[in-house]
Amino acid sequence: MTLGFTLAYLTLIVLIPLAGLVWRSASLGWGGMWHVATDPRTLNALKISFGTSFVAALVNVVFGVIVAWVLVRYRFPGRRIIDAVVDLPFALPTAVAGIALTALYSKNGWIGKWLDPLGIKVAFTPIGITIALIFIGLPFVVRTVQPVMEEIRKEVEEAAATLGATRFQTITRVLLPGLTPAILTGFALAFARAVGEYGSVIFIAGNLPYISEIAPLLIVIRLEEFDYTGATAIAAIMLIISFTMLFVINLIQAWSRRRYGYAT
Amino acid sequence: MKHSRFSLSLAAALFAATVSFQSLSAAHADTTLLNVSYDPTRELYKDYNAAFAAKWKADTGETLTIQTSHGGSGAQARSVIDGLDADVVTLALESDISAIVKATKKINPDWRTKYPHNSAPYTSTIVFLVRKGNPKGIKDWGDLVKDGVEVITPNPKTSGGARWNYLAAWAWAYGQYGGDEAKIKDYIGNLFQHVPVLDSGARGSTTTFAQRELGDVLLAWENEAYLASDEFGADKFDIIVPPQSILAEPPVAVVDGNVDAKGTRKVAEAYLQYLYSAEGQTIAAKHFYRPAEPKLVPADILKKLPELKLVTIDDPIFGGWAKAQPYHFGDGGTFDQIYKPKK
Amino acid sequence: MRHELPQPPEPATKAWHPATTESRTARFVLIGVALAFLGLFLLLPLISVFFEAFRKGPAAYFAAFADADALSAIRLTLLVAVIAVPLNLVFGVVAAWTIAKFEFKGKAFLTTLIDLPFSVSPVISGLVYVLLFSSHSALGPWLKSHGIEILFAVPGIVLATVFVTFPFVARELIPLMQEQGTTDEEAALSLGANGWQTFWHVTLPNIKWGLLYGVLLCNARAMGEFGAVSVVSGHIRGLTNTMPLQVEILYNEFNTVAAFAVASLLALLALVTLVLKTLLELRYGAELAANGGH
Numbered sequence: 021m022t023l024g025f026t027l028a029y030l031t032l033i034v035l036i037p038l039a040g041l042v043w044r045s046a047s048l049g050w051g052g053m054w055h056v057a058t059d060p061r062t063l064n065a066l067k068i069s070f071g072t073s074f075v076a077a078l079v080n081v082v083f084g085v086i087v088a089w090v091l092v093r094y095r096f097p098g099r100r101i102i103d104a105v106v107d108l109p110f111a112l113p114t115a116v117a118g119i120a121l122t123a124l125y126s127k128n129g130w131i132g133k134w135l136d137p138l139g140i141k142v143a144f145t146p147i148g149i150t151i152a153l154i155f156i157g158l159p160f161v162v163r164t165v166q167p168v169m170e171e172i173r174k175e176v177e178e179a180a181a182t183l184g185a186t187r188f189q190t191i192t193r194v195l196l197p198g199l200t201p202a203i204l205t206g207f208a209l210a211f212a213r214a215v216g217e218y219g220s221v222i223f224i225a226g227n228l229p230y231i232s233e234i235a236p237l238l239i240v241i242r243l244e245e246f247d248y249t250g251a252t253a254i255a256a257i258m259l260i261i262s263f264t265m266l267f268v269i270n271l272i273q274a275w276s277r278r279r280y281g282y283a284t
Numbered sequence: 285m286k287h288s289r290f291s292l293s294l295a296a297a298l299f300a301a302t303v304s305f306q307s308l309s310a311a312h313a314d315t316t317l318l319n320v321s322y323d324p325t326r327e328l329y330k331d332y333n334a335a336f337a338a339k340w341k342a343d344t345g346e347t348l349t350i351q352t353s354h355g356g357s358g359a360q361a362r363s364v365i366d367g368l369d370a371d372v373v374t375l376a377l378e379s380d381i382s383a384i385v386k387a388t389k390k391i392n393p394d395w396r397t398k399y400p401h402n403s404a405p406y407t408s409t410i411v412f413l414v415r416k417g418n419p420k421g422i423k424d425w426g427d428l429v430k431d432g433v434e435v436i437t438p439n440p441k442t443s444g445g446a447r448w449n450y451l452a453a454w455a456w457a458y459g460q461y462g463g464d465e466a467k468i469k470d471y472i473g474n475l476f477q478h479v480p481v482l483d484s485g486a487r488g489s490t491t492t493f494a495q496r497e498l499g500d501v502l503l504a505w506e507n508e509a510y511l512a513s514d515e516f517g518a519d520k521f522d523i524i525v526p527p528q529s530i531l532a533e534p535p536v537a538v539v540d541g542n543v544d545a546k547g548t549r550k551v552a553e554a555y556l557q558y559l560y561s562a563e564g565q566t567i568a569a570k571h572f573y574r575p576a577e578p579k580l581v582p583a584d585i586l587k588k589l590p591e592l593k594l595v596t597i598d599d600p601i602f603g604g605w606a607k608a609q610p611y612h613f614g615d616g617g618t619f620d621q622i623y624k625p626k627k
Numbered sequence: 628m629r630h631e632l633p634q635p636p637e638p639a640t641k642a643w644h645p646a647t648t649e650s651r652t653a654r655f656v657l658i659g660v661a662l663a664f665l666g667l668f669l670l671l672p673l674i675s676v677f678f679e680a681f682r683k684g685p686a687a688y689f690a691a692f693a694d695a696d697a698l699s700a701i702r703l704t705l706l707v708a709v710i711a712v713p714l715n716l717v718f719g720v721v722a723a724w725t726i727a728k729f730e731f732k733g734k735a736f737l738t739t740l741i742d743l744p745f746s747v748s749p750v751i752s753g754l755v756y757v758l759l760f761s762s763h764s765a766l767g768p769w770l771k772s773h774g775i776e777i778l779f780a781v782p783g784i785v786l787a788t789v790f791v792t793f794p795f796v797a798r799e800l801i802p803l804m805q806e807q808g809t810t811d812e813e814a815a816l817s818l819g820a821n822g823w824q825t826f827w828h829v830t831l832p833n834i835k836w837g838l839l840y841g842v843l844l845c846n847a848r849a850m851g852e853f854g855a856v857s858v859v860s861g862h863i864r865g866l867t868n869t870m871p872l873q874v875e876i877l878y879n880e881f882n883t884v885a886a887f888a889v890a891s892l893l894a895l896l897a898l899v900t901l902v903l904k905t906l907l908e909l910r911y912g913a914e915l916a917a918n919g920g921h
Contacts, residue, residue: 022729041758104902110844112672113897127498187649230623236750246365262743274735
């Protein structure tokens, strides 16, 4: 019965609207879809979206794991505040984040004015997009890795140390492999979220076709050209990619639950 | 499943929501009119709505609430097509209203003949806003492609204003190169090589230029240029009026299908008609739109809008919106052809 | 997203064997890196919001809230959250219950569908409702002829918000419930409790903090959603503008102080959410550790 309710609500809120989208773009046929997908402008937008999201997710993996490690293992004043701050991007409206980041990184902003003399332009370039996406994605990595880190039993590390492993070896050979599924999940979540992000990116991206135009913006542009089919086709392509990625994440999780016996 | 407690609290929440929403809509009693407009007209219609509501009250005793919605001209037209209940549309481009006519038949095809001057109660043109003292010496369209000049303009695909910018540049190049299309496209292509940011709307570009201090020259609506220099201080910018520009005619129309359904035709028509009155024209001129009937406007207000050579969209160069829109801005149009990424 | 509330017990640090921690220097460097990264990427933008909001003094700041359009935006935002959050709360609990307590085929598939709104671009979330309800769709004109307005009215905004915040509660509860397993419920049932009693007296107390956290995040996102709402709102001043849309409008009107003032209210909401969550953890840390299932 609960399954019935879950499915009914899911169908009503998520499936029917998305099916409408797929149905609409299906009117294009495969040839039409392929034509939209391989249009250089679309390709570039997808490349920019996926490229910047990939870099942002990578940065988030490195720093997210460090942040999670620091939060789990060390005790220092203000730790709880820091722990809470990690969730900020979940709670802060994306448009606010976008405006704030643009104000910071444009050449008369607090950070931009130091970078500009060095010839580094952040706002209105792909770097700016990446920074906004780092902001959006960080909590996904920290919050996926943190609980798993908390469950690592210290006996394992002690055993490794007793067997003569250096601390570095213990971390890279013993701890990291156990964390890998969680890190992968965090990466994939941050990546998937970043690909679709619109509100925060739109302010800081230069929105130049082929250079800093993200795929969601291209959807909006197509809509404003009254080109519904074009817009839905790009949307459907992104939808398929997101779905595939999430499905893989959930398979990783199911797999790691069986293998390691804990949730990621 | 016995969801009694949950459904109870859910029902309570929904009830509270309904009540608060009703009180929200109760604030808008009597007649309401929805004007769906484009970005730079916010200030104009704020004043005009107050003036018209006062006049309507004096004439009929009815309290009139005028709601406005602003956004990119194309996006706004799309909202109306998708079902936004606009009584009147006041957009940047004739082709945006034509899109509504074509997609929904909610506006009669003869809308351009309903009001004087092709249903454009005010016009505007495209001018240059430059940094104080004009350090890059920008005086005419040719100067925009000089080395080291950065030009700020919104994206012609998403912004009505940007299309006028584009066409104004095109018209200049047309005269310059004697109509040689290859050379015109070269110039336009070169021009867009100088554009570092393509915002999606005219306002976004103004913010980029004025607040983010990016670029040397902003191609802007005349009214937008004056507004920016008012907002950010006249000591920061100069307005350069090029010798030739384009006559932009932002049109207005009653959305026939919607006003007939809502019974607001009378007030909607009066609302647009009043734009042509002395008061309407003066308000437009005060906001730096060029009034269609300049003789109704005090001379000291007009003085700020200098004479220049203006090319219209119906000029043979363009052949009207119905032709220019797909030719330049449609998928694969001249804009798509000239836009090459910087490598 | 899969944050679990249980924290390791505080004294654990002292019990660490030296061989299982890093050198002092390494620790300081790591803490430093983490703090610098968070400061640069998370805190600085937040501070700049408040800095801009108060740039012209508190009077200008508070004047921003006297505006009728701003007030109606605040009201609309609250209204949308009040409808969307309870809906997703009920759904989240039921869905998590289904997924965690029963075994059935296609579970990973179902979980993926629940996750989907997370990674669907907000623009697409708005677009799907436009396609569904616009006046040239099959459904739109029919609803309209029955006096029901969805698009460019409150129902459309609510729907888009429900879609975007759909997974928050469920996503929070699924791992928690999966870890707790079904033994407690089985015990209750064998002692003669019915399904509802079991849920109310056994399951709910076990998940209440996770639930609350999910609701807080769901609420924050519901109030802050921009992209999806922007597509379906119609942007009618004082009527269908939510707070994030109002921020954009004010920003576009060169009214920076007011824009950031409204933004700061949203940021404040984010902060309150985080403070509440931290307080919950502090206060119930022990209890959580006890019944967290470890």
